[in-house]
Amino acid sequence: MLYRSFVLVVIPIVVLLSSGFSAYASHNTIAAAEENTQHLPAPVPLTVGYPQLALMSPEAQQERIDALEKGLAEVIDQLNKKTDAGIPLHGFADVTLGKSSRDYGALSPKGFSSSGVDLYLSPQFSDQTHALIEALVEPDANGEVGVDLERLQLGYAFSDALTLWSGRFHTPYGYWNTGFHHGAQIQTALTRPKFLDFEDKGGILPAHSVGLWATGNIRYGTDKINYDVYVANGSRITAGALDMNNAKDDNANKALGINLGYEFRDDLEGLRLGIHGLREEVDAYVSGVSVARVMLTMLGGYAVYDNNDWEIISEYYHFNNADLLTTRDHSSWAGFAQLGITVQRRWTPYARYEKASFNPTDPYFSYQTYGQSYQRSVVGLRFDLNIKTSLKLEVDTTRQHQTTAPSLNYNEIRVQYAVAF
Amino acid sequence: MKSVCNMRLHSKGMRMKARQALLLILVLAAHLTAWAGEIYIVSHPTLSIRSDEVRDIYNGDKQLSAGVKLVLVDNALIQTDFLARVVKLSIDKYNSLWIKKSFRDGISIPQVKSGDAEVIAFIKSNPGAIGYISKPHPELKTIAHY
Incomplete structure (x- = not known):
């Protein structure tokens, strides 16, 4: 009671x-x-210091006041221009501590590492002309620090429905590659899906492209349609890894890609569905000699839900590659699904499952060092110290198939401190 | 007799629960109506923006209006209320969205101004500016009122 x-x-x-x-x-x-x-001190009469004002008619006084106001507005405008702090510089940085149950090469985590400092800026030259410049200062496998020009995009925005970019950009397939890329802080998980990693980190698709990219969004009722269409230098495989032909193309064939997304609003707010495709001719080189030529044809889809503390991302990639030297077709696929939920605004437990089934006789995969089929399960916990800083703990277990040896099984654990600024 | 007593106790319990529910509703209603401030979405007088475009603008999906680059400002004094009522986002989600948008699309994160006076001064001196204030201003165009 x-x-x-x-x-x-x-x-x-x-x-x-x-x-x-x-x-x-x-x-x-x-x-x-x-x-x-x-x-505040009592208002000073207008005529103080300006005895001539007392002699003016009310209309003349008003004109004088208007002129003063206009002058003041111009001074404020000039001051605003003078106090312009220039172009804001943003970026990401992280430090990771990792350990693997098995040393499987250069990508195997061991002790402390940093993926470097990713810096980007977006100067605006006029209402419709702008640029996006991103540079990554990172150590290589030998510890030598180098600078990678990640993006150099020069763009013209015709409208919200069409922006045309030229230069080097993040290849707009799926959701993850353009959504997060080097921004460890903005992706929930600590690691990227293995097959979607960067070209020099074991990824099997060109994460970057050099060419032209048209992008935009169109309202459809309350919903929205997004699109990306791009043409770029075709990639090549050299030294066991994809090279997106930054400096110049190695052949006349271009990469063609499309990504079409549909974003729901209202009842299904946060849901995005999309399809994507990429087609390009890829030559594989060994010691500078072309040993294989493949027509890569990738088609796939993705579904993303990011709302009400839930984040669900799933992507699927189907490959139907043609070996242009033997005229044989090879079918492969890869995909992942990740689920995370934020509780009490700061804690986000998450899990991801990845699987890749690559045809070992497809030269596109066999000439890539990390082009083997695998399965990986990932669980992790993210703690947001604030909107720009996070701590992540992630554990994964991987089974990697090998054509000439038994499967390679290993477990990894990583702790990461990531920031955005 | 026992059953009558049980019924009385039961009905007494029900009344108590009904009272509790009523009080809870009243308390929630009082809490929800505690902030009844007005929000005026305003822009530079030269811009022509429809009220149904405001959410797209603050989501970063609409960046141009008749060829003019839109420049967004947030008003720190009423930002949380604006985001909840107009953009339908919490401040955490909003900040996270803009960090991602800025990285992905190379667009500028909205500047946060301390209050109405700063927002008004900024909009007056920037032809593509749009913001929100707690009172209408005669020199700015009011796009919508919440």
């Missing part, structure tokens, strides 16, 4: 008081501001 009385009387009073206080606080701020203005 006592408890009920407490519930019925005390809690409502506390809540009502808190409501009152919050409303009072808002009013109080305004009241304080008003009070402060009352403490």
Whole structure:
């Protein structure tokens, strides 16, 4: 009874008081501001210092006031221009501590490492012309620090429905590659899906492209349609890894790609569905000699839900590659699904499952060092210290198939401190 | 007799629960109506923006209006309320969205101004500017009112 009385009387009073206080606080701020203005010195008569004003008619005085206001506005405008801080520089950085149950080469985590500092800026030259420049300062496998030009995009925005970019950009397939890329802080998980990693980190698709890219969004009722269409230098395989032909193309064939997404609003807010495709001719080189030529044809789809503390990302890639030297076709596929939920605004447990089934006789995969089929399960926990800083703990177990040896099984653990600025 | 007593106790319990529910509703209603401030979406007078485009603009999906680059400003004093009512996002989600948008599309993160006066001054001096304030301003165009 006592408890009920407490519930019925005390809690409502506390809540009502808190409501009152919050409303009072808002009013109080305004009241304080008003009070402060009352403490300001009394207004100086307009004629003080300007005795000629006293002789003017009210209309002339008004004109004088208008002229002064206009002058003041121009001064403020000039000051605003002078205090322009230039182009904001943003970026990402992270430090990772990792260990693997098996040393499987250069990509095997061991001790402390950093993926470097990723810096980007987006100068605006006019309302419709702008650029996006991103550079990654990172150590290589030997510890030598180098600078990679990640993106250099020069763009012209015709409208929200069409922006045309030229230069080097993140290849717009799926969702992950353009959504997160080097931004470890903005992706929930610590690692990328293995097959979607960067070209020099074991990825089997060109994460970057050099060419032309048209992108935009069109409203469809309350929903939205996004699209990307691009033409770029075709990739090549050299030294066991994809090279997107940054400097110049090694053959006349270009990569052609498309990504079409549909974003729902209202009842299905946060849901995005899409399809994507990429086609390009890829030559594989060994010691500078072309040993294989493949027509890569990738088609796939993705589904993303990011709303109400839930994040679900799934992507699927189907390959139907033609070996142009033997005229044989090879079919392969890869995909992943990741699920995460944020609780109490800061904690995000997540899990991901990845699988890749690559045809070992397809030269596109067999000439890539990491082009083997695999399965990986990942679980992790992310803690957001604030909107720009996070700590992540991630554990994964991987089974990697090998054509000439038994499967390689290993477990890894990583802890990462990631920041965005 | 026992059953009558049980019924009375039962009905007494029901009344108590009904009272508790009523009080809870009243308390929630009082809490929800505690902040009834007005929000005016305003822009530079030369811009022509429809009220149904405001959400797209603050989501980063609409960046141009008749060839003019839109420049967004947030008003720190009423930002949380604006985001909840107009953009339908929490401040955490909003900040996270803009970090991602800025990285992906190379667009500028909205500047946060301390209050109405700063927002008004900024919009007046930037032809593509759009923001929100707590009172209408005669020199700015009011796009929508919440």
